[in-house]
Amino acid sequence: MDNRKYSRRSFLDRSTRGLAAAGAMGIYGKLDLPEERVKHNSQKDIIFRDLGKTGVKLPIVSMGVMTATNPEVLVRAYEKGVRHFDTAELYQRGNSEKMIGDVINRMGVRDDVVISTKVWAISHNPKRRNEISNPSSPEKVRQYFIEDFEGCLERLKMDYVDILYQHNVTYDNSVNARVAMTNPGILEALEELKSTGRIKYTGATAHFNMASVLNEAARSGVFDVVQISYNFSMSDDDELKDAIKNAKDNKIGVVAMKTQTGGEGRDKTPINQTAVLKWVLRHEGVTTAIPGFTNFDHLDEDFSVASDLEYTSEEREFLESEDVIKKLDFCRQCSSCEDTCPRNADIPNLMRSHMYARKYGDFFEAKSTLKMGTENIISLYPCMECNECLAKCIRSVNISKNIEELKLLFA
Template sequence: MSNSRKRLNRREFISTALAGAASVGLLNRLAPAKDFIEAAAPVSPAQSGNKMTERKLGKTGIVLPVVSMGVMNADNPELVKKSYELGIRHFDTAFGYMRGRNEEMLGKVFTEMKCRDKVVIATKIPPPGQRDAQKAKEEFLRMADTSLKRLQTDHVDMIYIHDVSAVENVHPAALTEALAQLKKEGKARFVGFSTHSNMAACLNEAARTGFYDVILTSFNYAHAENKELSDALANAASKGIGLIAMKTQCSQYWYREGLSNVEQMYYQGAIIQSAVLKWVLRHDFITTAVPGYTTYEQLSEDVSAGLNLALSSEEKKFLDDRKVKLAMEFYCRQCSQCASSCPKGADIPSLMRTHMYASCYGNFYQARDTYDGISRERGLETCASCDSCRARCVHSISIPKRIDDLKALFG
């Protein structure tokens, strides 16, 4: 490994990551919840009766406001309640988020609020590791039942296979059988998959067969020039697949790694969030987005974007700013183009996603779970710390630097 790279120790990496996450408000959930929130809760236009733009979710017929809640990073029930009060109706969670506590929190909140029939709940089940198809199906169904129990409901509106990134994994027989069974038994109204990488190919494969009702996909301003992806999204939507966008605000990478301190201060302004969120929502093929907000300010800002999708002159200026475009080079698009660049076979895209959860979201549970999903032969233990790392990002990400960070975290 090159000596020119300074390796952070675990403590340094965690404090850097936490400082970064705190700078974008991701750690406010650690504040004393209720008092903090009520003091900070701004009045949103939604409270005065305005409604967010609504769209139909493909062939499901479900109509949703364009802004939903990605619950992954939130562990504060009051934030969920406030979201509902402000008009949010779709809540996206997963079997693995916060080791199940995320689903449990949602179940408790909706039971207390007696609003289960007014909300749309989506959860994701990870593909089981078993090679035996029957066992994989049974395990998937068992996890789905666990999710329903945690969510205190007899059905979810959408259930996804979590994290599909290869075309051959879009229709695994064991899991499509399990999904069909969940639908038949009334445990899931609609079925789909989530995809973080190789999205265009996975979307096209789903559009080809028509098995899926919905797809949750990464889509954000970093993909602005990715015609293959926008064509695939339009194609899937034209076949009646409901499309939901995640990672819409790119986890703010652009001002954490790409800009000077002065510029970072400038770009921490609220305008960034509304501009990039609106950029996604101005694509009609996207029904709704699930931004992972964790504070009242972020919630209010996201809802306000959903109330008026027109770009203000400031927002236009921001999106046109070359510095913003350059800085977005530091966001890992999960394009998988580095997938075979490590001669030892390390799973670089998954490692880079692990890094994103840790360093940017400050969500070490999710980072750990993502890392645990990488097979042993393709994880950090595989990395031989070569003098000169041959893993290459086709954009501007320093893969060796991020691998060093992960070693500090998990080593």
């Protein structure tokens, strides 16, 4: 790290949001250090892992910048050792990208960090969405995907991003060909962006069918990194565990999201945050996790895991408690409830939207998610005229209550 580029004081002097006293630097060198573990200012070791075949090594705790709005949290995260910041074109209507770009560029540490963003294969522009509803027109898909990505670069004020994810893919193109990870227009766009240096690595994100997406990425070699939803509610999913291992064996970087199932309201939940984060990271196939901490306390709590994955007795007790799955209250998007709805509502998507609204307090993301369901249908439509919800979760998600809450918010 070149201290001429960044000091906390120089950043703060230029920042429009003042901070308290400038603290110790606490900064170590570049990402591509050969050591597996690097000392930082607390003298504890940070655990690094390889991001697949990219040659990049990342601390096992990174930052998901979905709902964070305080740039000082990003500065502090960098100082503590976070080197990967994850965003998406949709997060905070593009303001997440703007904030990351502003912070990283002001600090002058662009080359020391890994920035990822995501573009949705179905353009968020409704006119374009209609135009590309036919996946047999790959040229339009390619063009719009690249144009949407150029918007990301503009907001980030960067020449390139490290990882560009095709957002929210499905493995099975018979379900929704437009968002399939084999969509030829998207694959062409990713290849073009990589060959012209506007992205370094290609990626795909999956909120459901994670095992299939990981296995396909491992088979095809097209994607360098896969970001998956992964948390303790999936602890009995051996297929997914095997797919993570398979991805590691095939040198695919795996980034874990939704690790604590929480979001903004985490202080109000009975979840032991470090226990569930450690559980995810104890899978060696997971390169790094991107908890979405939004304040200093949550940052400190989550980053403490980066140097120590041993469970405390309290954490172990939490994970072994009988009602842990209920406490997590997480829809793992398994679709097992599909046949219990007489109107074929896209329940997994509805539950995901509910999570963003209730747990993250992110109504924009919740609304956008409702549009991401089964083709051309806003996921809440089938529920609008339905007076009694008969849908049942095979686990512990209260579908009818959640749908009532969604109706109050969005109907």
